[in-house]
Amino acid sequence: MSAAAPDRLVRPPRQHPTDVLRLGLLGIRTRKFRAALSALGISLGIATLVLVTGIPASSQRALEDRLTALGTNMLRAVPQPDQNPPVTLPESAAGMADRIGPVTAAGQVANTHQLVHRSDRTDPGDGLGLTVLASGDNLLSVINGRVRAGTFLDAATDRLPTAVLGHEAAGRLGMTRPLPGRQAQQILVGTTWFTVIGVLDPLPPALDLDRSVLVGWEAAKKNLGFDGHPTVVYVKGREDGIEAVSDILPATLYPELPGLVQVSRPSDALAAKRATHSAFSSLFIGLAGVALLVGGIGVANTMYISVLERRREIGLRRALGANRGQIRGQFLTESVVLSLLGGITGTALGALTTTGYALYQGWQPVIPFPVLAGGLGGAVNIGMLAGVYPSLRAARLTPTEALATA
Template sequence: MRIAPVRAGAVDRETADGSGRRRGRGRSDTSRPVRLAPSDILRLGLIGIRTRPMRAALSAVGISIGIATLILVTGIPASSQRDLNRQLSALGTNTLRAQPQPDQKPPVLLPEKASEMVRRIGPVTRASQVANTHALVRRSDRTDPNDGLGLTVLAARPDLLASVNGRVRSGKFLDASTEAFPTAVLGYQAAARLGIPALAPGREPPQVVIADQWFTVIGILDPLPLAPDLERSVLVGWPAAKSYLRFDGHPTVIYLKAREDAIEQVGAVLPATLYPQLPGLVQVSRPSDALAAKRATESTFSALFLGLAGVALLVGGIGVANTMYISVLERRREIGLRRALGANRGQIRAQFLTESVALSVLGGAVGTLAGVAATLAYATYQGWPPVVPLTSVGAGTAGAVVIGMAAGLYPSVRASRLTPTQALASA
């Protein structure tokens, strides 16, 4: 007598009242394949990982190296690039300077509130102004009147340093409490020329003579790479210049900062903003060459990221695919037994595909953590601002899932095509 194999799920569960009666609905129900819940598929997919932990670990290490490489080849160059961008930004990639065309007859007089007008331009983040007072400066009233030739006395606003990336070397800069009084701040070269290299704390500050008026020196500036003309200048407050130097109030140079992506557009509308009568009489400096270098660097790094990340993911995917293929060959007996007990091809595919995805996700999680930690450690060691692109972390997680599905697709299809007799006979 031939006995038909019993299919899993042919016997229904007992009723909730414990009567032991079966809830069959006819003989046709016994021929239906069992539908596995997602938790059952996950449990089956993890069988290979639990029974072969060493192989699973080695396979996970392979994908971990790939994902960690993805994080590293994006995070480390991104950190280096941010440090480079910071250095290039210090060269004035977002700064412009506007002034009247020289030797104009009659001279172009910019409005006194020119910097306020410039700040109304959307992309502009900072703006300030200075004005040449045409006054002479001397170390004292007993020195030669020509002692200060080559130095310029400028009226300045308290917000000037922020617009030119300036720093005070000694003392302090002009502010609301000092700009109306006869106080002065010396540029780096002007201080050396006047014989005042530094201000000693606790001592009476030195004084200089500007247009026969004594001014107290309250600060000395560091070198200004973005505005070298200010290094040879003596800066006084705007109200003080009007009160003591008979200054007319018209600025001669406007310094501003704007967003780098809109620096050219700001330069185009700046002349009409400052002098709408004849915009052509206003001269605007062109953007720094460092801005072009910065943009070229960004595009070069982007291409490098894409190529290295693709190679890393390819290597990891090949490792997972090889592991899954060997797993199918070694587990043919298991496949044949499950097919004989009623598992259909879809369930076999789901089992091995789930195992492949689980291996990749496990390796991807470990690789992401390792890549982030290595990037932070290396950037900190180099003194760079650490940068871990969120797109790389997201790509690591999503890439692990995609790689697992792609790597396990062929092995899972191959396993599902094995008939029970083929699987058991070749085992």
């Protein structure tokens, strides 16, 4: 009778999953130091996976935020200059643009053709090179602007003679920061005194607004003889649809002759942003693959050595009736558990390190959830692959072979 006959004739009781797990943990419990070193190898691989995705992803998010601040999702529509008669956009131009599908916000400004002075004692013909613009109260959100000091125009101040200064305009007027608790500073716009309520930060997407004095839409009509027709319309939309918006915006704002409306093309920063995203994605895949390969080789090596050192144990179990499937299950379970422990440790270590580094750099931490789930899933798969050959080798040993070479 062949050596394999007992496996065919005697069928030992089916093992409960908890028994399989207990046997799989036997090698880890009895060889704690070696198991720790093996788990360290896979944990470093998974931690590297999280790091090479999390840190570049956090850096990419910070870069994308900077590029977005440059106006990658913004368009600027103006009438063609030097037309006779001049092109006049409708008063509701911003509302018309806002109805375009990919558009998320739209605002408008209008040149009041008024001069601004620091006081009534300065040269009446010297407007300091500044432009007085009537502005909607939602303009700041459309152009991704921020108020450096004070507040921006809103519904409560729209009809009042109040003004907000662009960054450069504030410098020329000597009002870089309104002082709280003191008498409000005023400027002369045309023949009307306006109270300065805010100063803006620099506006990279709309540099012309840096040299502007912004006043409420209704206040401009009431005090400056403004006719209510905008001269510039700003549109913000989804980046994946900004080119389509650019194509239909002229016909939306001036359907009679769309060619008389100029629309600024999307910023060059949009192309750079997309190229950066593609480059980062390729880098992630390559580095993650190398990290997982290194960890898998470490686990496979540990399991192979474990089989060689535990021939006596394998022989005794086979002599007591364990079949090949149970031996395979024991060593495969040990490999998977070992890799899973390393995966959990590596995922936690990578996430903590990524978060700490991102906060140190002043970035918003970004750790893609698929990476965390993939780290644990990858550890399990690596454990299974790494344990296949050692478990098959262990299962092929007959009791006499295992005991004779132990």
